[in-house]
Every structure is written in C-alpha cells, then in structure tokens.
Amino acid sequence: MQVSMTVNGRVRKADVEPRLLLVHFLREHLLLTGAHVGCDTSQCGACTVIVDGRSAKACTMFAVQADGSTITTVEGLAANGQLHPVQEGFWDQHGLQCGYCTPGMIMSAVNLLQDTPHPTDRQIREGISGNFCRCTGYQHIVNAVRQAAGRR
Amino acid sequence: MGSLDFARGREVGRSLGRLEAAAKVDGTVEYIHNLRLPGMLHGRIHRSSIPHGRIVRIDTSAALAVAGVHAVVTADDVARLVPDPYYGPAFHDQPILATGKVRHVGEPVAVVLADNPHAAEEAADLVAVEYEPLEAVFDEVAAAAPDAPVLHDELRPAGMFTDLKHLAGRRDTNVALDARLRSGDVEQAFAEAEHVFEHTFRTGKVMHAAFEPMVTVAEPHAAGGLTIHTASQSPSFVRSEISRLLGWPENRVRVRTAFLGGGFGAKLYIKLEAMAAVCALLARRPVRIALSMDEQFYTITKHGATVRIKTGVARDGRMTARQVETFWNGGAYADIGPRVTQKSGFSAAGPYDIEHVALDNYAVYTNEPPAGALRGFGISQLVWAYERQADVIARTLGIDPLEFRRRNALRNGRPHATGTVVVGMEVDAVLDRLAEAMAWDKPFDRGTGTIRRGRGIGIGVKACVSPTTSTAAVHIYGDGSCAVHCSTVDMGQGSDTTMAQIAAEVLGIPTTDVRVVHPDTDVTPYDMATLGSRSTFHMGNAVRRAAEDARAQIERMAPGATSFRDAMLARFAMQAGTVVGFGSYAPSYQKPDPETGLSANITPFWMLGGAGAEVEVDTETGRITVTKLVNVADVGRAINPASVERQLTGAAIMQLGFTLFEEMVFSDGQVLNASLADYKIPGFLDVPRELTGTFVEAPHPEGPFGAKGVGETGIFSPSPAIANALYDATGVMLYDMPLTPERVLRAIREAGGRPLEQA
Numbered sequence: 026m027q028v029s030m031t032v033n034g035r036v037r038k039a040d041v042e043p044r045l046l047l048v049h050f051l052r053e054h055l056l057l058t059g060a061h062v063g064c065d066t067s068q069c070g071a072c073t074v075i076v077d078g079r080s081a082k083a084c085t086m087f088a089v090q091a092d093g094s095t096i097t098t099v100e101g102l103a104a105n106g107q108l109h110p111v112q113e114g115f116w117d118q119h120g121l122q123c124g125y126c127t128p129g130m131i132m133s134a135v136n137l138l139q140d141t142p143h144p145t146d147r148q149i150r151e152g153i154s155g156n157f158c159r160c161t162g163y164q165h166i167v168n169a170v171r172q173a174a175g176r177r
Numbered sequence: 178m179g180s181l182d183f184a185r186g187r188e189v190g191r192s193l194g195r196l197e198a199a200a201k202v203d204g205t206v207e208y209i210h211n212l213r214l215p216g217m218l219h220g221r222i223h224r225s226s227i228p229h230g231r232i233v234r235i236d237t238s239a240a241l242a243v244a245g246v247h248a249v250v251t252a253d254d255v256a257r258l259v260p261d262p263y264y265g266p267a268f269h270d271q272p273i274l275a276t277g278k279v280r281h282v283g284e285p286v287a288v289v290l291a292d293n294p295h296a297a298e299e300a301a302d303l304v305a306v307e308y309e310p311l312e313a314v315f316d317e318v319a320a321a322a323p324d325a326p327v328l329h330d331e332l333r334p335a336g337m338f339t340d341l342k343h344l345a346g347r348r349d350t351n352v353a354l355d356a357r358l359r360s361g362d363v364e365q366a367f368a369e370a371e372h373v374f375e376h377t378f379r380t381g382k383v384m385h386a387a388f389e390p391m392v393t394v395a396e397p398h399a400a401g402g403l404t405i406h407t408a409s410q411s412p413s414f415v416r417s418e419i420s421r422l423l424g425w426p427e428n429r430v431r432v433r434t435a436f437l438g439g440g441f442g443a444k445l446y447i448k449l450e451a452m453a454a455v456c457a458l459l460a461r462r463p464v465r466i467a468l469s470m471d472e473q474f475y476t477i478t479k480h481g482a483t484v485r486i487k488t489g490v491a492r493d494g495r496m497t498a499r500q501v502e503t504f505w506n507g508g509a510y511a512d513i514g515p516r517v518t519q520k521s522g523f524s525a526a527g528p529y530d531i532e533h534v535a536l537d538n539y540a541v542y543t544n545e546p547p548a549g550a551l552r553g554f555g556i557s558q559l560v561w562a563y564e565r566q567a568d569v570i571a572r573t574l575g576i577d578p579l580e581f582r583r584r585n586a587l588r589n590g591r592p593h594a595t596g597t598v599v600v601g602m603e604v605d606a607v608l609d610r611l612a613e614a615m616a617w618d619k620p621f622d623r624g625t626g627t628i629r630r631g632r633g634i635g636i637g638v639k640a641c642v643s644p645t646t647s648t649a650a651v652h653i654y655g656d657g658s659c660a661v662h663c664s665t666v667d668m669g670q671g672s673d674t675t676m677a678q679i680a681a682e683v684l685g686i687p688t689t690d691v692r693v694v695h696p697d698t699d700v701t702p703y704d705m706a707t708l709g710s711r712s713t714f715h716m717g718n719a720v721r722r723a724a725e726d727a728r729a730q731i732e733r734m735a736p737g738a739t740s741f742r743d744a745m746l747a748r749f750a751m752q753a754g755t756v757v758g759f760g761s762y763a764p765s766y767q768k769p770d771p772e773t774g775l776s777a778n779i780t781p782f783w784m785l786g787g788a789g790a791e792v793e794v795d796t797e798t799g800r801i802t803v804t805k806l807v808n809v810a811d812v813g814r815a816i817n818p819a820s821v822e823r824q825l826t827g828a829a830i831m832q833l834g835f836t837l838f839e840e841m842v843f844s845d846g847q848v849l850n851a852s853l854a855d856y857k858i859p860g861f862l863d864v865p866r867e868l869t870g871t872f873v874e875a876p877h878p879e880g881p882f883g884a885k886g887v888g889e890t891g892i893f894s895p896s897p898a899i900a901n902a903l904y905d906a907t908g909v910m911l912y913d914m915p916l917t918p919e920r921v922l923r924a925i926r927e928a929g930g931r932p933l934e935q936a
Binding site: 042053061067098100103116121122124128153154161167 | 194195197198199201202203204205206208210211213295385386387388389390436437438439440441469470471668669670671819820823826827828829830831852853854858859860861862864868870
C-alpha cells in the first residue's frame with residue numbers, strides 16, 4: 026500500500042505491506058534507528074515517537090495508520106545543531122545509562138511538557154510512566170525533565 | 178600547551194558526563210540492534226513446547242513452503258559443520274540446536290532462515306516436531322534427589338576451569354557441582370552455642386529484561402573466516418568458543434560489539450552466536466538472529482535458590498557457627514551456574530567474623546530454562562537468607578539490628594571463612610554511613626491503624642571472581658591524539674568514560690580527548706569478560722599500565738617535547754607514526770583446597786554493600802510501599818562519583834522489583850508470564866519518595882587509583898532491608914521472595930489467627 030507522511034519535516038512516501046509496523050517503517054525504510062524495539066508488546070516505550078502532536082508507541086501502529094500524519098522522531102528534535110532542552114536535560118542530569126530507552130523517554134517527556142510546561146515531580150512520573158528503564162532507577166530521568174521544564 | 182604535564186588529580190574522581198551522551202540523546206548511538214548487512218537473512222527460532230522429551234521427528238516441509246524462506250536448519254545440519262555441537266563456559270552441555278532430546282520449554286529446535294523477518298516468523302510456527310515426552314523435574318531440591326529424572330547422561334566439564342575436571346564422566350545425577358567449605362568445627366560449636374537458629378529461605382527465578390534483546394549478526398567471508406557482530410558482554414569468550422566449535426584457529430573468527438542496550442549478565446558467554454555462525458556458514462550469507470523480549474525469558478534467568486541456614490550464637494550476641502546448604506536451580510544447561518555455585522557459595526557466612534563455618538552448595542540441573550549470571554552472581558540469594566536471619570537473631574536476643582551487625586563485623590586483618598585475610602573492606606564505615614542515612618538513632622513513626630511503618634537494614638559481601646585477566650592498549654596516533662583499545666563492553670555502566678578517565682589521568686590530557694575503541698577481537702586485546710564488577714579493577718589496572726607504558730615511550734623518544742603532537746613529529750620527522758602502550762592485569766590467586774574450600778588468596782577485592790529501607794504496609798491488602806531506600810557501597814575510590822551513584826540507585830530499583838513483584842511463574846516448565854505485559858518490572862511510580870545511593874571511600878591498595886568494582890554492590894542488600902522493614906512493621910516473617918501482597922497478606926492474617934483460605 027502507498028503511504029505518505031511528513032517525518033521530521035520531510036515528506037516521505039513508500040509502498041509498504043499492510044502488516045508493517047510504524048516502528049519498522051521508520052527504522053527499516055527511513056533508516057531512523059533512534060526509535061528502538063524493546064518489548065514488542067507496547068510496555069517499554071523505547072519506540073515512542075510523536076504522531077500528529079501526541080506521543081505514540083510506534084510498535085502499536087501500522088505504517089498505513091500513519092498515512093497522512095506528521096511525525097517527529099528523536100532525530101528530528103534538535104534544531105539548527107542545537108539540542109532540544111529535554112535532550113540537554115538527559116545529558117546534563119545523567120538521565121541515561123545504556124541509552125536504549127532514552128529516545129522514547131525523551132519523546133514522551135517532550136509530549137508531557139507540551140501539555141504541562143511546568144510539571145510537578147509527581148506529574149513528571151505519571152506523565153511518562155508509560156516508559157520503562159531498566160538501568161537508571163528513574164530518579165535522574167525525573168531530574169532531566171525537571172531541568173528541561175525549568176528552561177522553558 | 179607548556180611542557181608535557183603528567184600531574185595527577187585532574188580526571189580521576191570527577192563526575193564527568195559520559196563520553197557518548199550526545200549520541201544517546203539524539204538517537205544515533207550504535208547498537209547491534211541497528212545493524213543490517215547486504216544479502217542478510219533473518220533467522221527465527223522454533224522452540225520446544227515441552228520440558229523434557231526425545232525428538233522423534235522434525236517436519237520442515239510446511240515451513241519451507243512459505244514464500245521467502247531460504248532454509249530450515251536443524252541439529253542434523255549443524256552436525257555437518259560441528260560434529261560435537263555442545264558449548265558452555267563451565268560444561269560442554271548445551272547443543273547449538275536440540276540434539277536427540279529437549280530439556281526445557283523454549284529450547285531452540287530449528288532455525289528458519291528467510292529474506293524477511295515476517296516470513297521467518299510465520300514459517301517458524303509451521304515447523305512440526307514430534308516428541309516422546311520424558312518425566313521432567315523442576316524443583317532444585319527434588320532434582321538433586323537420587324531418584325529424580327536425569328537430564329544429562331554424563332557431566333562434561335569444559336576444561337576452562339581446572340577445578341571442575343574431576344567431574345568428567347560423572348553419570349546419573351543432576352548435580353553439576355557440589356562445592357564445599359569447611360572451616361573449624363560447626364557441630365562442636367552448635368553444641369556449645371547459647372542459641373541456634375535454623376531457617377529455610379527461597380528465591381524464585383527472575384529475568385534480566387535488558388531492553389535491547391539479544392541479537393547477533395554472523396557474516397561469513399569467502400576466504401574462510403567469520404565476523405560475528407553481537408550484543409555480547411564477552412567478545413573474547415565468544416571468539417574462543419566459536420573457534421573451538423568450528424575447529425578453527427581464533428584468528429579466523431572476528432567478534433565485535435557496539436554499545437549494549439543493557440546486559441546485567443544475560444549477554445555473557447554463548448547465547449545466539451553459535452547458532453548464527455552455523456546458520457551463516459550453511460547459508461553462505463549473513464544471518465541475523467534477534468530475540469524478542471518474550472524469547473529472552475526462555476534463554477537465561479537468574480538462579481532460583483533454596484537456602485537452608487543454621488547459625489549458632491553465643492550469649493553475648495556473637496555468631497560462633499554457621500552452616501549453609503544451598504541448592505541452586507540451574508535449569509537445563511549449566512551456563513555459568515557452577516561458578517555461581519562455588520564463587521558465591523563460599524560467601525554465605527556474610528561480612529561476619531564467624532569461627533566455625535560449613536557450606537555446601539549444589540548446582541542442580543532442572544527442566545527449566547538455563548540460569549546464569551544476573552548482576553550479583555548468586556550473592557543476593559544468599560544475602561536474602563543470612564540478612565533476614567540476622568534480624569530474627571537480633572530481635573530474638575533483644576539486640577538492635579545495627580548493633581548486632583557491628584558486633585559481628587568482619588574487619589580488615591581478620592580471616593574470612595575461606596581463610597583469606599581481609600584487606601580493603603570497610604564494614605564499620607558502611608554501617609556508620611547507613612546509620613546516618615537512615616537516621617537510625619532517631620525516633621521513628623510506626624504508623625497507625627491499617628498502615629504500619631517499619632524500617633530495616635541489611636549488609637552483604639561478595640568476593641570478586643578470580644583469577645581473571647584483562648589487557649589493554651593505549652595508542653598515540655601521528656597527530657598526538659589518543660585512543661584506548663580494550664575489550665570491556667559498555668552496556669550502560671559507563672565503562673568507556675571510566676577507562677578514558679583513567680588513561681587521561683595518566684597521560685595528563687582531558688578525558689574528552691580520549692577515544693575508547695569498542696571491542697573487536699581483530700583490534701582490541703583480550704579481556705575475560707565484562708561481568709562481576711571486575712572491569713574497573715582489572716581493566717582499569719590494565720588501561721592504567723598501558724597508558725603508563727605509552728607515556729614512558731613518549732618520554733624516552735622525545736624528551737623535552739611539549740605535547741604528544743610535538744613528540745610524534747620529533748620522533749618520526751613528520752606528523753606520523755604510532756606509539757602503542759600495552760598493559761595487562763591478572764591478580765594473584767590461590768586455588769581453594771578441594772576438600773576444605775580454603776584458600777589464602779581467594780579474591781583480589783571484596784565488594785561490600787549495605788542497604789536500608791523504610792516501608793508502609795497496608796495490613797488490609799498486604800501491599801508494601803517502600804518510602805525510602807538507601808544503598809551504601811564500599812567502592813575503594815570512585816573514579817566517577819556520579820557514575821557510581823547511578824549504579825547504586827539503578828541497582829536499588831532493579832532489586833526492588835525482584836523483592837516486591839518480579840517472579841517468573843512456571844507451569845510444567847512453561848513460563849506463564851513471558852512478556853513485559855505480564856512480568857512487571859519497576860516503573861516510575863514504584864520509585865520510593867527517597868532514593869539514595871552513597872558510598873564510602875578507602876583506597877584499595879591494588880585498585881587503579883584505589884578503585885574497586887561497584888556494578889553489583891547495590892544489588893546485595895535491598896531485599897533483606899525491605900523484608901526486615903516489613904518484619905519491623907508487622908512482626909511477620911517471610912522466607913520467600915518476592916514479597917507479593919498476597920504473600921504478605923497471608924502472613925499477616927496467619928499471624929493474627931485469621932488465615933486466608935488457600936486459593
């Protein structure tokens with residue numbers, strides 16, 4: 026099937042199988058490998074991207090469902106060589122270890138801060154509780170998002 | 178830049194951000210997960226549906242008929258390339274594909290190779306295997322009994338560990354290894370003890386759940402070599418084991434890794450590498466085998482364990498005797514289980530000065546998925562037992578739990594139960610820091626009504642695995658820039674940055690100017706593996722020595738040079754050339770006596786971790802909320818304090834999951850919750866309000882700049898600390914992990930004389 030979507034500001038068209046998941050479309054067809062596949066069952070959130078302004082786990086959608094959508098992946102966050110404040114927060118606050126969950130975590134946090142620019146710690150924890158991390162113990166991720174919110 | 182300045186103190190001890198942080202936040206960092214090669218086939222595993230049985234027939238016709246399928250590989254195909262297809266670090270017991278029989282649900286029986294992953298997956302389901310079922314055994318104690326069904330005809334020690342050689346040819350047993358330690362006379366001491374305490378503790382099986390599932394891409398070369406791109410913690414071991422299986426010299430096998438999306442011990446030794454290598458050689462094309470999360474549950478787990486512990490205590494509260502019998506549920510293949518059994522088993526006396534000790538450890542085969550290393554290598558199972566019992570003893574005798582531990586502490590200069598005199602282990606400092614962080618001497622709010630509050634502590638010890646070797650090279654290139662070549666795998670622990678800091682410290686340059694070349698056995702020299710918190714100490718020493726060697730060469734060849742760049746120009750007459758410094762480190766070691774398990778030099782360093790917890794227990798639901806969790810580690814010296822602290826808080830939350838809810842649930846060997854949908858790992862909302870990772874520093878005489886390892890230390894003690902807090906809050910005593918609300922509620926109701934009906 027033909028799909029067309031705007032990914033990180035570029036219109037991308039392709040002929041895909043109906044069973045192709047969005048995350049595989051991004052990774053295999055567009056070579057945007059920042060969205061990772063972790064659990065396959067929509068728990069871990071490592072594949073999170075933003076679809077039409079809302080965070081979405083890209084393993085829960087077919088590529089054809091995203092036809093006509095506007096998508097931002099972690100590769101599309103930085104602008105003019107300048108990291109997004111959430112990316113800076115994860116870097117400065119040591120909000121990552123192995124880094125595998127990080128792109129998804131960042132995209133969820135970006136979405137949270139769009140809705141709630143000045144979240145409390147509780148709101149941060151709840152807002153990105155759909156993303157899991159096995160390494161960090163989460164505290165530094167909360168600190169990272171808090172830093173990003175402070176800068177906004 | 179002035180003259181070359183090697184002054185110390187600028188790089189080690191600083192909380193530098195990790196070198197690769199930019200690539201990790203913009204999504205461009207390299208994982209093997211991302212690798213695709215031209216012409217690559219996708220392998221999908223067909224797995225056993227029964228726990229134990231003979232393979233009667235494998236029908237691959239329906240699978241082969243799927244469009245896009247290239248081949249279906251079974252044990253018969255493997256045998257054409259590898260006549261003896263059994264591998265493993267301790268025993269050669271695990272076949273590349275099930276050969277003749279299957280020994281656990283989920284065991285790989287066939288691999289479908291296809292042009293795309295969808296076809297491979299569809300076809301893997303269509304492989305039809307007929308089995309003749311055999312009686313299976315799952316419980317580690319039952320499997321060790323003489324009448325249990327036997328998994329392996331005979332034991333086949335791998336030869337790498339000489340102390341396992343005597344087991345060769347042993348038949349009709351599931352006990353892969355019995356390791357004992359005898360120090361003093363426990364029977365006499367029990368007879369003389371004022372009090373004797375005896376308990377049995379259990380821990381269930383849990384899983385690493387590294388987020389990058391295991392993945393290997395094997396790439397055959399026309400000239401007769403093989404490159405294996407793999408998310409592995411032990412590239413050097415993969416090279417030697419694949420070479421051995423194929424009957425090739427090691428120089429024909431290249432193994433390389435990238436950053437790992439977590440490891441925690443799951444990605445050690447051989448996992449998918451042998452299977453991918455054989456498939457690629459048979460197909461003469463690159464083959465990628467990538468597990469899904471659910472398949473990882475059938476690949477490697479932590480050992481479940483049954484620990485019988487008996488402790489004699491004198492009137493003054495000093496422990497005089499300890500006897501521990503531990504059965505380790507190793508699953509169907511030994512993996513590194515026999516090492517877990519012996520190397521952790523001998524630590525069961527804990528960080529305590531106990532004169533009479535008798536320890537028996539049994540590595541037991543069962544028809545469950547194989548168990549191996551998981552962050553701590555068996556230590557947390559033992560700490561769970563001895564630190565739970567410590568609180569029972571303390572409270573029974575009316576001694577404060579902290580004071581009880583102080584009274585029994587094993588101090589530097591005193592012999593550990595193995596006979597090794599302890600050096601560089603700071604029990605008192607860790608207990609002091611713990612007391613401070615927990616405000617132990619302050620009044621504590623015990624809650625009211627149905628919400629009861631309590632607090633508890635625990636402390637555990639591990640001897641770093643020994644003897645092992647690390648080697649490293651430090652290259653100075655023609656322009657004066659520098660790279661560290663080492664085979665330590667950065668799986669999130671931050672080893673690249675730590676090694677760069679060590680090299681930078683020696684070379685007198687900024688850490689950010691050091692590049693760390695990732696493991697590639699064609700390029701980076703040998704390292705035993707990234708495991709057991711050994712890298713900072715062993716590889717750190719090797720990198721330090723390599724950097725010192727490079728520095729000495731530069732000083733010799735260009736005295737008076739003011740920079741590495743100038744030194745290279747002075748020596749090579751143009752901006753060219755290479756200086757290679759080399760360093761290796763292997764600690765001294767004395768093998769334990771085979772009869773007594775005693776050794777005067779069992780380990781290069783002791784890892785010590787204490788934890789404290791405050792909990793709220795809802796006595797109507799059995800739910801435990803951990804409100805405060807503190808990890809304290811003795812780290813020698815922190816090369817990167819922020820990195821150390823993150824290891825401690827990260828480990829605390831991982832162990833919190835193992836303590837409160839993580840458990841693989843089995844039914845006839847089948848995992849009922851083999852996905853993150855059903856197997857709950859800690860999330861944001863499980864993190865205690867207060868979470869602290871802190872450490873004490875007392876430079877270790879042999880560590881690089883005084884450092885010891887820390888990756889596992891935070892795992893040791895949170896479980897007993899939380900259970901002791903539950904005990905403090907409610908008086909209920911639980912012996913089995915995890916502390917699920919159901920278990921807690923049943924225990925509370927039982928204690929109150931209103932037991933719940935059995936489900």
